[in-house]
Amino acid sequence: MIPRQDLTQRAGAWLTRSGCVYEQRTIPLILILFSMAPVTQAKSKLLLVAANPIGTSRLSLDREIREIELAILKSTTRDAIEIRKFQGLRVADLKHELLTYKPTHVHFCGHGNFEGIALVDENDYTQLVTFGALAKLLSLFAGQIDCVFLNACYSAGQSRSISQYIPHVISMNGPVPDDVALRFAVDFYEGIGEGKGIDFSFKWALASMGLYGPEPGHIPALFTNAG
Numbered sequence: 001m002i003p004r005q006d007l008t009q010r011a012g013a014w015l016t017r018s019g020c021v022y023e024q025r026t027i028p029l030i031l032i033l034f035s036m037a038p039v040t041q042a043k044s045k046l047l048l049v050a051a052n053p054i055g056t057s058r059l060s061l062d063r064e065i066r067e068i069e070l071a072i073l074k075s076t077t078r079d080a081i082e083i084r085k086f087q088g089l090r091v092a093d094l095k096h097e098l099l100t101y102k103p104t105h106v107h108f109c110g111h112g113n114f115e116g117i118a119l120v121d122e123n124d125y126t127q128l129v130t131f132g133a134l135a136k137l138l139s140l141f142a143g144q145i146d147c148v149f150l151n152a153c154y155s156a157g158q159s160r161s162i163s164q165y166i167p168h169v170i171s172m173n174g175p176v177p178d179d180v181a182l183r184f185a186v187d188f189y190e191g192i193g194e195g196k197g198i199d200f201s202f203k204w205a206l207a208s209m210g211l212y213g214p215e216p217g218h219i220p221a222l223f224t225n226a227g
Contacts, residue, residue, distance in 0.1 A: 156173040
């Protein structure tokens, strides 16, 4: 703890540098006012992206994004979470959003396979982004992004490599019915919206699935830097 005398001297020096006119006896009051000022915390920034290329089965991506957003808006910490949505995601769009929006959480919904995730090309057909290429891109944001959620079939196999750089990576070990993927995602963000951590929110979503029917078992996977 810094002694009060040192705080007073530092406050006086700061006021002098700032060109403020003050009396020595007012410094304790100034210190009290500073201590009462609200501390502004940085918002979490959730980037919701989706792709459903021509030639792939239709998914309820609009509904997934809408219900995730609604879960956040209904939560008690909604003012601390900012959301940006982007559909029909191309490689150029993903790069731009990562650079300019600077998200802390990235959620992708769409198709995937053992090699990567399906974005759209310039003609709206499939542009496969391999997990290796995605990991290399996301590694540049290792100190910024806390969680990547790949809500796509078979995304768990190679997405573990992303967790070398990103603290939390959620993905799917196999094929996932559209309604199960949607419900799991919404329950996960319900936890996040109530200020719960990623580990708790993942377990909350798993536990919640059993209330609707058979649990998804080992299909949803959470990888962390610890393994």
